[in-house]
Amino acid sequence: MAETDAAALALAKPAPRVPRSTAQRISAIRRWTPVLWSIRIERPADYLFQPGHYARLGLPVDTPEAAVWRPYSIVSATTDSELEFLLVLIPGGAFTSQLAALREGDTVLLEQAVFGFFLDSQLAPGDTLWMLATGTGLGPYVSLLRTPGALDRYARVVLVHSARHADELAYRDEIEAPAAVSHGRLSYVPIVTREAGVSALTGRIPQLISDGALQAHVGRTLEPADSRIMVCGNPEFTTEMRALLAERGFTPCRRNSPGSMLFEKYW
Template sequence: MIRKIRLKKILPSDNLSRVKITHLKKWGRNIVSFFTERPEKFSFKSGQFVRICPESNLTLNTNPVWRAQSIASSPDDKFLEFLVVFGKTGDFSQLSANLKPGDYFLLEKNNYGYLTLDRFSKEGDLWLIASGTGLAPFLSIIRDFSTLNKFNRVNLIHTVRNKDNLVYHNEIMQLKLAPNFFENKNKITYLPVVTREIVDVVGLIQGRKFEYISSGEHITSLLKSGKLETVTNCKFTTKESKVMICGNPQMIKETRSHLKEIGFVTSKRNTPGQIAVENYW
């Protein structure tokens, strides 16, 4: 048996914190939300990610297994929340799958990423398009209503393979993600898209419950055909629309390609635009 030793003998600790898992929520066979302590001086912007490592297997004879995880909690929350998917292979998945409350992650004190609202002017319509657990950064964004209040519409599109993968569906439908989420419900459209089943789903159109059949079409097909605009009652225009995309690289590539064909530009530090993206692997 390999003896566990003090953290500072394994890694420089100036840029690391140990955060205890306080509780977790299992969404299905391989998706879990971990809730952890938040270090006192740790700050971040909604949409950013951080690197975490399960402490459980860290010894002199092993290397730390890091994974970049978007933060799903709000910058105002006193805890951190991570939406984690476990793959069939991979060291991080194997080490994290059996973690329980009381166990620890190592947390890098630096945060990363530019999938943040300061990429845009705070006006017009905000589109948040996610696949799978790419929903995580948008959970943080829509929980920060002090900023979202400045947009006319907030359209959250979540595409998954199977209906069982619609994590946070009830919380969004009940408008309970943030204290003042309900007060701003008329701004909120939430459209779940299921791509490998033809199923009945429920969403929100400007805060009102909306039932429909998800036909198995991909988000890019809905976008190109105009169905997405029709269902949400909101147009994609370079003047009004700000589009953030996170998740599967192929989905991002196809969605961004179509948006560029109709005049949209990727927002960069010195180049204003209407698109911001984050690949999830």
């Protein structure tokens, strides 16, 4: 290629996008296991979100133009003065390996915008909201539970969280406490898949729904007429759930057309 053509091409190529961001201080770290932890960071005054939105975090802080950026669901209430995230360490992961080395007082980049459509307002009105999560996919539901009034439009709420081991059931105490005094309005179903005798139900969520064990445990049916369902986490899980629910008559949410099922895929 002639030198002038190469120069013209280089000019035509858009420069890589450098997100508009601010460096936010980590105010607290809570370790659930050696590879699973939550962080809280300062929240800019104009950073507005709804439960289900995700933020984009970047590192390293001193070179934003070369930083690695990743999306993370916001765990905190919309009323919280800080932002909280639930994170799992991916061995060799470009972002989480850097983040895992940070301590309270260190900083992380926060993109100014919020993102996503995993918002329960996308769903048509319904009687029972089912919130299904694997691993760190629990985060958006904690934000919904923590945000005053966010779940008021549902008569019943069922939160199902699947983790490999019992100590990975993050926020368990925080969820069990309101469930215990909710007179059956909030059901919390922890599922541990790689330890025997820890949870009332064992096995993967799609299978537990297919054979009716989950519905029997909760004492509710799962029908598109009155159930709305949010599914978040492992991509194979969300794909399996989409097929299973579509077979049962659940419909996806589209622009200007609320549906009965909603998905967030983490990788």
